[in-house]
Amino acid sequence: MNRGFLWLLFWCNLLGTVYGYIWYDDQLLFTLQNYPAALLVFVPDSPTASLFFTLSLLFLLYPPSGRSLKNAGYVIQGLAVVTSIKYGVWAVSMIVAGWSFGGDMIWQDFMLIASHLAMAVEALLYVRFFGFRMVSLIVAGGWTLLNDVMDYTFGIYPYLPYELHNYVSEVRTFTFTLTILSFIAGWIALKKAKRL
Template sequence: MSLSFFWSREFLTNRYFLWLLFWCNALGTVYGYIWYGDQLVDTLEKQPLWQIVFVPDSPTASLFFTLSLLWILYKPKSQWVNRIGHVIQALAVVTSVKYGVWAISIIFAGWSQGNAAAWQDWMLIASHGAMAIEALLYVRFFGFRWVALLIAALWTLLNDAMDYTYDIYPWLPYTLWDHVDLVRNFTVVLTLLSILVSWLALRQAKRS
């Protein structure tokens, strides 16, 4: 058995593997929201209620991907349900790539500024790396097109605007507190690159 089998359609769309991936992502999503617990409480105490939806970035990206797997497992007959699914799939790809790379980059940036490494950092690096990789692996099995991708792009850019306008961005390592402007600029550039990568991956998927 060659290594290429593990990213083949036969392996990646096997229902047993899809269910395994679904539950891994579902549990990771729940853990992610728990991880954001203190920031969610802090936001509810200090910010308007409507801003809460923009706080838990990575868990929401993971939630989008988890839901996207259901559209592979159970293909809806309704056109409208499919359209909703396509938007969720586009959001899954853009946000998983963006926040997967973002979290890893911020951890390494914090280390470079003197933040002490902890075992949780390695866990986050592994889990967020997996987020980005699985999104790019599964884009070819998703049914979204450029309209859904545009909606996902606008939502992700809106999320950036909310994060850095109202200071509800993910809490940073203390060594980066004086570099929020640089983090903001990096985040917006990363969003644009994630949109571009998602579009290129979608084009490649349509050719294959």
């Protein structure tokens, strides 16, 4: 909770978020050209998760005093935990699965593995400092499930390694399962922090 370290984490996450949205540039453009614009919010999964975590760090650095802003911060913190765990693990799993089916190992994959593992780990480490409770966690779980539904109903899920294109139904099942497990991880963290 050292402020200097929180600021370091903030800038690392902010830069990672910006990079993540740039990474999704082609898919965002494709979605905008081929789907209703309202679906754009469901496309960039990992950078939106890191955005939630970045904003959560701001709430730690500058705790709000007003009730409405505090409640909004709690929802963002819940979203940060559920989505960072989920998409951190999901991205690593998809990269490794692509390799296991014969995909090439490229340097960007190792960078993505490191950054996405960091997303999941930092969410698990910082959940105890966040102030959200069960209602915020339920909202976060509901939003993440809605995102899954939109991804696999409209085909706007993150681009998969070529080797996994024949396994979209298995990826979908894994994705929904991971959302539920990420929600449970958040629930366990709340229980340990005695905030249930």
